Amino acid sequence: MPGSEVARSPRSTLSTFRRDPRALWPEHARKLYDYLVAIYGGDDLLPTLAAAWIAHQRSANTQKSYARGFRVFEEFARNHGEHPMAVKFVLADTFRMYLETTPTWVRVKGGWRGEMARTGKPYADASRKNALSAASSFFVYLDKVSDDGVKNPFDAVQRPYIDPTYSPTPGYTEAEWARFVAVARDEHRVAAYRKRAYALLLMLYTCCLRIDSLLNARVEDLGYDKGHRVLLLEKVKGGGRKKKPIPPAAWDALMEYLDGRTTGWLFCTATGGQLDEPAVWRLLQSLAKRAGLPLRGPHGVKGDAVTHALAKPDARPDKVQQWADHKDPRTTQLYNRRRELLDDSPGYGLGADLAGALARDTN
Template sequence: MTALTRTPHADLPARRPDPRALWPEHARRLYDHLVALYGEDDPLPTLAAAWIGHQRSVHTMKSYARGFRIFEEFAREYGVHPMAVKFALADTFRLHLETSPTWVRVRGGRRGEMARTGPPYADASRKNALSAASSFFVYLDKVSDDGVKNPFDAVQRPYVDPDYSSTPGYTEAEWARFLAVARDEHRVAAYRKRAYALLLVLYTCCLRIDSLLNARVEDLGYDKGHRVLHLEKVKGGGRKKKPIPPLAWDALQEYLGGREAESEWLFCTATGGQLDEPAVWRLLQSLAKRAGLPLRGPHGTKVDAITHALARPDARPDKIQSWADHKDSRTTQRYNKRKELLDDSPGYGIGAALAGALQHGAEE
């Protein structure tokens, strides 16, 4: 009898690991959503999830996944597989976004109940949905052996004025009021330390909200005399150290209360889960009402931080550009331009002169 030789592969497990287990959160969520609609045998769920995982930043993953869901729902309503969409339907998708009502929560309805009763998509949302769909086809072309024509190449996208923002801005005095309300007047006293620390770190470190919410306690550190936060992902991908000013560091330590366990979220819920963006939106809306200030979302915090930094007498635009994680200096200067369009408006001068003339006429 011939003796069998044991091969090196004999010790390998019979079941190979699934590479999909390494997909980031937004890729896995999109995959599960599409599998429920198309099944595992359809290539769409795997290709769409792999495309999302291919993106560099968490923000881009989330934005593209949201935009792709809008596109997929539209194609399905027209009875066309998303991967089979041609230019005519792609251009119809553009028109659809201009008039279609958006999904909003049903007041008084069941938990998670949604209805298409909201206003049509804003210009930025329409541009994002079209960009997401186009990016998906660009990815298909890259991974395909035969090449895939992008049906969105000739589709016009909405023009979004980079110098305009619908987000209301706060002055530095209003920000001080806002922070004081978070520290002293939050309706839930147990959450005051968390609210105060979160807003201070978000504002003084000029962070995107998704970057901060993805940070863990172990990401706090020390470098060359500075307390720092090691960010896993910033805009465009990569890691970065953000110095934390003493005021924000003290508030952060007061909130953490000695919590140092690894793998814990830096800002977490009462049960230790990751604090999410909807919770931060609700927090900011509640604090704004108590402070008597306009309602706004977390994106406005970074806008205000950049605007206030640029307005300081000792401002260094190049330093602010790096602090804000802007690759292009023109992006940083747009924040200054938006402020100047308000502060330096000629309307104030002619309005004051007109008020004086009217007052003089009334006295005569």
Template sequence: MTAVVPAAGELARGAADPRALWPEHAQKLSAHLAGIYGEDDALPVLAGGWIASQRSTNTQKAYARGFKVFEEFAREHGAHPLAVRTGLADAFRLHLESAPTWRRVKGGQLERTGEPYSDNSRAAVLSAASSFFDYLDKVGDEAVKNPFDAVARPVLDPDFSPTPGYTEQEWAALVAVARDHHRAAAYRKRAYALLLVLYTCCLRIDSLLNARVEDLGQDKGHRVLRVRTKGGGRRAKAIPPVAWDALSDYLDGRTEGWLFCTASGNRLDEPAVWRLLQSLARRAGLPLRGPHGVKGDAVTHALARPDARPDRVQRWAEHASARTTQRYNRRKELLDDSPGYALGADLAGALQHGQPQRGRA
């Protein structure tokens, strides 16, 4: 497994280091690995280049996080990540099934005392490791056998989601709490606008948090927000009047900077949105959830409307396939149309009227 990669020291001696152009997560992963393996090892440059080749910031972040888990396991078992073979790769799969996750404890320290990785998390970590070796095969001067090709991935049911869904009435309650009862009164306008734009524009959370005020505009008479999509492209999303009014009230004339920012002007990050949604859910008496389920709720509610056009909902949600759009409907139908409701109602009626139990004298 050989790759044509100059040593990090040789790159640094040049007039301009191309690594300076790498995105944030590529630079961080490369620096992390250089601190372990040294500047002359090929791994930091290869791993950084691999992360930099990913189109979306979200993928870069997820792959870098997953690769750290794989690298730590390989190192603890005496193997350099570039020398891992199928046997150790499959052992890594088994390790993930029971290994505790990192959890922040008192004092801000991280400890491996959290719950084991979920099926989705294990699939993501294995996908990241496999993607790294696919990248090596493309950039190396010799063919590289991917040790994860023969490793079984967790079976993921596309119709199952661990995130609790909200009804339209529950969403209205959540938004009302953000507007009127958010614990920090100074941030109520921001919370209210964020929820409305996220929901009515059917956005991924990373697309919204990476948007800037300068991305707002008009197109053919519509107020729009131009955002980065999952594949790395850009799309103008129409902003409904209720969301535009809330956004304008929050911005209060601001014309530049991150669309949703902290008091100091820095970009609002995803953990902050997680905390916001959990706080609002508690106050509204709703199940706790994070920002990733918002888009699914928006799609489900749009499809449930009497005048729904699935093809339009598909384009609005930026789904490449109609099957992805309909998946949200199936999840809802599995609950709404459960035969257990009818069975339970019949049983409750029989019990209420003193129906004798079979088999009793």
């Protein structure tokens, strides 16, 4: 295997099983395997090792994110004439600089279906950090499964600094959220989907859910426990299981949307298929335009819910932490700091004083 110290062959290991374990790989592992096999062929170890590494990740969100970042790294290594598993520090550090300037892939307007070209803006800090983290994680995995160890060429590569108090997603006030939800209920351009949009927003907001967790839920996951209507989530951030209490307003909206349905995806398409995240993105963008509010994505919903909960006079950060599935209380406090940086800005006082002084001077 080019440039790798991995001594064991995944193919020879897999051949000892009566059934191929790859049949149980999650979606993003299978997709990455197929993508790499088409490039390197079935005799190269990269497709199996890379897909096994993706399958090793706990959450579907991490699997998706790492698979996306690894594709960027693989393309870069291949275009520089190097096998991804043979990359050393110099090329790994060059990959960091490459991400700072190279255009991103965007769809070609008027092109054939699925046609893409590198004509977009360079990668954002978060995307660059994800690609570097994905590549580094892959080598960490190789080191774990190797008999002799594999040096990680990304150990000394600097990654972009991400300010934890900054979020590019615009936040809504509670009044704006009320407007947003009302538009989903009454003004969504497709009347047949209004009940679904309304219930989805209420579930995301009042249950403080990650979008991937909600979209992976099924009607069979709804239940009742100790006087509470609950949703049993198979996976929350970090890979655990948790019961989420559903407030009455969200429960009523959900029941009206389900209209007696007792099986299948909790939020589904018109044909019963699983509603996906891009569809939710398009929904929220459409609703924001109709409501006259800044455009946003589904990940901002949870942030607004945490921020509004922390702003309540009787808020208990420890309870908000548990509700939001934050393992570390510092994560919860970041939402507080973001809000305070805006709400308590000294600039408001200075601006008011200056405006008053200017008005007196004019008179």
